[in-house]
Amino acid sequence: MEDSRSIPLQPDTTGQSHADFPSPRERRKPRTSEVPPLAPPPAQLADYETIIGNAQVDELRFLASILRGKTVKMVNSTAVGGGVAEMLNCLVPLLRELEIKTGWEVITGGNDFFEITKAFHNALHGGEYALTEQARDVFMRHTEQNRQRMNFDEDFIVIHDPQPAGLVASKTGRSSRWIWRCHIDLSNPNIEVWNFLQPMVERYDAAVFSSPAFARQLSIPQALFYPCIDPLSEKNKELEESYIREVCDNFGVDRSRPIVTQISRFDRLKDPVGVIQAYKMAKKYVDFQLVLAGGSASDDPEGAIVLREVMEAADEDPDIIVLDLPPWSALEINALQRASTIIVQKSLKEGFGLTVTEGLWKGKPIIASAVGGIPTQVIDKLTGALVHSVEGCAYQIRYLLMHPELGLQLGRNGREHVKENFLMTTNVRRWLLLFRLLSEGLNPAPR
Amino acid sequence: MMTRTASTPFEFKAAAHLLFIEREQARNLAELLDALLSCSENSIFQHTFRTLEEHHFIKEGFSNDFAHWASSELGVIGLGERLASLDVREFTSLSSLRSRLIQLVEEFLARNPSVREQIAENPFYFCSSKTVVLPVQTRARDLAEFIDGLKQVSIHSIHYHFIEARLRRKLETNDFSLWLEKELGLSRAASLLNRIDIYTSTLDGVKRKIAQILENATD
Numbered sequence: 151m152e153d154s155r156s157i158p159l160q161p162d163t164t165g166q167s168h169a170d171f172p173s174p175r176e177r178r179k180p181r182t183s184e185v186p187p188l189a190p191p192p193a194q195l196a197d198y199e200t201i202i203g204n205a206q207v208d209e210l211r212f213l214a215s216i217l218r219g220k221t222v223k224m225v226n227s228t229a230v231g232g233g234v235a236e237m238l239n240c241l242v243p244l245l246r247e248l249e250i251k252t253g254w255e256v257i258t259g260g261n262d263f264f265e266i267t268k269a270f271h272n273a274l275h276g277g278e279y280a281l282t283e284q285a286r287d288v289f290m291r292h293t294e295q296n297r298q299r300m301n302f303d304e305d306f307i308v309i310h311d312p313q314p315a316g317l318v319a320s321k322t323g324r325s326s327r328w329i330w331r332c333h334i335d336l337s338n339p340n341i342e343v344w345n346f347l348q349p350m351v352e353r354y355d356a357a358v359f360s361s362p363a364f365a366r367q368l369s370i371p372q373a374l375f376y377p378c379i380d381p382l383s384e385k386n387k388e389l390e391e392s393y394i395r396e397v398c399d400n401f402g403v404d405r406s407r408p409i410v411t412q413i414s415r416f417d418r419l420k421d422p423v424g425v426i427q428a429y430k431m432a433k434k435y436v437d438f439q440l441v442l443a444g445g446s447a448s449d450d451p452e453g454a455i456v457l458r459e460v461m462e463a464a465d466e467d468p469d470i471i472v473l474d475l476p477p478w479s480a481l482e483i484n485a486l487q488r489a490s491t492i493i494v495q496k497s498l499k500e501g502f503g504l505t506v507t508e509g510l511w512k513g514k515p516i517i518a519s520a521v522g523g524i525p526t527q528v529i530d531k532l533t534g535a536l537v538h539s540v541e542g543c544a545y546q547i548r549y550l551l552m553h554p555e556l557g558l559q560l561g562r563n564g565r566e567h568v569k570e571n572f573l574m575t576t577n578v579r580r581w582l583l584l585f586r587l588l589s590e591g592l593n594p595a596p597r
Numbered sequence: 598m599m600t601r602t603a604s605t606p607f608e609f610k611a612a613a614h615l616l617f618i619e620r621e622q623a624r625n626l627a628e629l630l631d632a633l634l635s636c637s638e639n640s641i642f643q644h645t646f647r648t649l650e651e652h653h654f655i656k657e658g659f660s661n662d663f664a665h666w667a668s669s670e671l672g673v674i675g676l677g678e679r680l681a682s683l684d685v686r687e688f689t690s691l692s693s694l695r696s697r698l699i700q701l702v703e704e705f706l707a708r709n710p711s712v713r714e715q716i717a718e719n720p721f722y723f724c725s726s727k728t729v730v731l732p733v734q735t736r737a738r739d740l741a742e743f744i745d746g747l748k749q750v751s752i753h754s755i756h757y758h759f760i761e762a763r764l765r766r767k768l769e770t771n772d773f774s775l776w777l778e779k780e781l782g783l784s785r786a787a788s789l790l791n792r793i794d795i796y797t798s799t800l801d802g803v804k805r806k807i808a809q810i811l812e813n814a815t816d
């Protein structure tokens with residue numbers, strides 16, 4: 151067997167010896183800012199030219215020129231927090247720059263409304279729920295109040311997710327085209343809740359889903375928009391090597407040895423304990439550190455329990471680095487991903503899996519479970535390795551650490567896959583195409 | 598480099614595609630066969646021609662979605678290999694491509710009836726794409742301008758002119774070769790372009806090979 155110490159490693163740019171790194175207890179106290187930093191200004195289209203090339207940016211400009219002067223209204227349920235608001239914060243300024251007059255409004259509602267929409271959300275993911283007459287009334291009453299408060303004079307009305315779906319009652323026979331953008335997985339919904347929502351959804355001119363596996367059979371056309379990442383966001387932008395080094399030093403990560411990382415909140419569905427088991431199996435053959443970094447568990451009772459389980463499983467192993475980071479740690483997570491030799495996402499259940507997209511974008515070989523939207527991103531042996539068990543994960547860690555040239559190839563392919571299919575600019579293109587096709591009279595229903 | 602000027606300039610274009618989710622799904626080969634018979638031609642286009650563009654950066658091991666699903670989701674490597682050997686450039690119509698796909702699945706099932714109902718790890722979801730053709734602000738009147746233009750345009754433009762063109766033209770050639778031969782008399786270079794293997798190159802690699810052939814063109 152090959153000696154693990156002979157494996158070609160990432161270049162050590164730290165100039166530090168292993169002995170300089172803090173002890174396991176010290177390194178579990180990461181130094182991160184205690185308050186959220188100010189959000190950076192939104193990127194402009196020209197900023198993407200160096201990433202996707204002038205020709206593709208010109209194609210966006212041409213597509214938009216056909217729609218110049220058209221108006222769009224985006225409606226969702228929250229202005230801050232969550233993936234939809236994050237995506238709209240990037241998408242809306244880009245559409246405006248392309249001279250598509252795009253507004254963004256947020257529905258309002260009392261605690262009773264948002265408790266019900268939260269219950270709907272869970273039920274649409276397959277959770278148990280008994281839909282009561284009272285819940286329907288609260289949903290419809292708040293929908294009606296929002297309908298009275300808002301105007302829908304735009305050419306395209308885009309409603310995000312189930313909470314504002316009932317606004318479609320304002321759709322008249324006039325020229326507005328209504329689109330329902332569903333960001334959640336409807337493959338196995340609570341049927342009572344879905345039966346309540348379906349007639350609303352089928353009043354739209356088109357629906358948009360994140361994966362064919364998440365969609366329902368509907369009487370309206372269903373477009374496929376993969377979720378996407380913004381390559382210029384703090385989580386994904388290029389970083390100075392000195393900053394990556396500083397973050398690793400702060401967290402006690404030794405860059406002279408291979409680093410295998412899973413970024414995810416401390417949730418059993420992300421199987422962090424399974425990752426530690428895989429680490430222990432692989433560690434018998436190859437030397438590496440495991441970094442488990444995730445969102446704060448401090449305000450999530452279940453997260454805190456899982457974090458405790460993770461710490462127990464780690465058992466004071468100095469090469470397992472567990473980082474419970476605050477939600478505004480995008481730059482630190484970016485640095486950890488970039489410092490990693492391999493990125494793992496060993497989820498038991500997953501949505502689309504944007505942490506996988508982020509890892510692919512950074513050109514890293516990915517080892518990930520074949521669940522949710524991950525197989526769309528990780529094409530086995532071509533853009534990463536798909537696994538189905540702890541043992542499979544352990545084997546792939548060993549294999550990729552022993553064959554770094556394969557990891558480089560997977561990483562290169564993975565980055566190109568994201569560039570072609572999962573970047574914000576691709577989504578801008580998809581929206582422009584959908585608006586154009588709807589303007590031209592998209593067929594009302596599939597065959 | 599030859600300096601002949603074309604009477605009709607070459608206008609580079611690109612195609613933008615939007616994906617739609619169709620009704621057909623297949624969990625096994627019997628359902629795949631049914632769906633292949635009933636799906637729209639847009640679905641056949643999406644899972645063969647278009648997927649090549651979506652995965653343009655892969656130069657080995659990926660050919661079309663049907664082949665990939667048969668191998669990785671159903672584990673029927675023999676069928677996967679046969680489907681992967683399909684070269685879309687041999688088809689000038691989607692109906693003939695559909696027929697060939699059906700024939701390959703039927704032949705495989707005739708020899709391996711036991712896998713007919715074998716359930717795949719994940720279903721095959723049929724999608725289709727709708728296309729919008731985009732003019733690109735690049736025109737060429739001679740070979741030098743053509744090579745310059747080629748270097749500027751995106752891989753979407755290469756796919757549109759070099760691969761999709763066969764369906765539009767119903768000819769076993771491509772827009773570049775046709776123009777180069779007709780307008781510039783470069784018949785040898787035109788023929789060499791048709792010999793570029795799109796399945797063992799990335800689309801960027803194809804673009805570089807086209808430029809290389811044309812930079813050496815003398816006839």
